[in-house]
Amino acid sequence: MDLDRINIMKAITRRMEYTGERQRVLAENIANADTPNYKPKDLKKASFSDLVKGPNPRAAIATTQPGHIGRSSASAGNGSWKVERAKGEFEVAPNGNAVNLEQQTMMLAENQGEHNLMTNLYRKQVGLLRKALGPRQQ
Template sequence: MDLNKIAIFSSISKKMSWLNERQKVLAQNIANANTPGFIPKDLKKVSFKAHVDRYSTNGTLQLQTDESDHLSAGGSNGTLFEIKEIEAGFTSTSPDGNAVNLEDELVKMTETQMDYTMAVNLYKKQVGLLKTALGKKS
């Protein structure tokens, strides 16, 4: 059975691959902390908005119901929430032109490692649920 054909497993696997690649990029930034003129890099974050836009024409999630008697989402048009993009970032450089801030890079690495651990645990939990649904003991 190929678990990547199941959407949740495919999504988690892709997230884990992205986190793995990000960890490599952050490690390269740290390795080049003393390289003159080096500018740190990071992977572009996956846009949840882009995924929503595939299923919606106006960029908002719509509550889907099976019956007309089901509750609406609270807004007049059934909108659950609005997705906003936040831009941030300030980079300072050293006299030799190197822009790597070790503290920032280490924080990013820690966040990435925590996200990866969360994804692994979620994957394990989904496998356990699948085993339970199939009647197998873990």
């Protein structure tokens, strides 16, 4: 059974990919806390409702001949998230570095909570599917 065909499972998976990528960006900010003129970055917020809706089938590229290249299902969730400058910089060090370790730590904790929530939702959805399928027959 392909769980990616279930919209809620696809949305949860994409959200987990988002939190993983955000973890990488926030860790990069902390690693560059002493780098001169470094500005912290963050990912653009992803809307969970957009993840649930998925791609618009009417917006897909039409393939009218066998040689045409259509839109693949892999391109819908390629995990490419937009990295942008972090908002709410509180202070800038004399060397031009704008990383606030307390703020970055709070953002990491928030991101971890979001990832844990998605992991629990995924686990519950799999449990519901198992219950719906009934006991295994041997």
